[in-house]
Amino acid sequence: MMVLASEEQARDWIGDAFAPAVRQWGQLERFAAMLVEENDRQNLIAASTIPSLWVRHIADSAQLLCLDRASDGLWVDLGSGPGLPGLVIAILSERPLLLVESRKRRCDFLRAVTDTLDLRYVEVAEAPLERIETRPAATISARAFAPLDRLIALSTRFSTESTRWLLPKGRNAVKELALLPQPWQRMFHVEQSRTDATSRILVGEGRIGAEQRGKR
Template sequence: MTTEILTSEEAARAWIGDAFAPTAAHWTKLDRFINMLVAESAQQNLIAASTIPTMWVRHIADSAQLLALDTRDSDGLWIDLGSGAGLPGLVVAILSARPMLLVESRKRRCDFLRSVAADLALAHVEVVEAPLERVETRPAATISARAFAPLNKLLDLSARFSTETTHWLLPKGRNAVKELALLPQSWQNLFHVEQSRTDAESQILVGVGNIPAKQRGKR
């Protein structure tokens, strides 16, 4: 089945409404998050200025589609790597009650993430200000990463958080297939490619499972 590409702000909002049935409070929080993100981007480089007119497509729906792809009935921990501007982590946290761990090494970005979580009363969000290598190991039900690192490095750094049932949701733009081909064959077999809803030329790697230590970093 062909994936409908969201090409307007109206279409993005309509898709979010259909996919998640947000309450009035959810819509208010999404609007508030957008306003905070735009304001903070004038102070630090969180998002490209060129994307501000299309926030709902480029950032909100682009993040929310990962939650739509996490089709299991899970209330386990979601870890968002290199969370930066809170994309997708804060969008997922607004639209769901999943416990969310935002991993970000840059102080100013962590300050922003904490301010949004506090402002929007997202008590299920935890921000860890540290490189991923220094984050305490804990099992993740879902791991996401948007523009965090090349796939082989991403998996090498984060595999210790995964279990046999961990769900990986990894937007990889136009390089998804190329990056997947660099992994060990057994690891490649755990993933499939999904078309992005927000960019006809972008793809998302979706997988389930963990990577044995002896395979990490090997091709």
């Protein structure tokens, strides 16, 4: 797999992988611009990543959609922050998205983007995950939400037997996976990130129930 190394490569890859319509390209461009503009007011992304925004944030988010092309139900994005990966997924897939974020200023930004881009199928849930009403998720993602064991413990009530878990975990993915109880480990496999040669994505399927939460 070629690791994307430039903004041009990132844009070309998005074009080849998803064939966005003109409207979708415009939404991605506008979202990227709003993200950079808002970053002057609140720390949404590291300033050092802005010159490589399409690699580090847009393509990095979009790659998750390649791992879940078969689903079309509700996608729940935990700790959505500035909408990464949730808003990128919403633009490219037009699937119903639930963006879970507890920080008010970030939720204000998420709502501003969804309003500006007319993303009517995106819902922003401004509350800790523990206070969000349970609903079945076809896909659960979390880019920077919590350590893996806590992430699963908090979100398993949203999962079903067919739920797809897409969890970018950077360089520590294999290490975090190894610390889980065996039944949890068997649900996941590891995928290489397209945007960082040292990063990995944990991909799982199924429901983690109470009977699986015991010690190894």
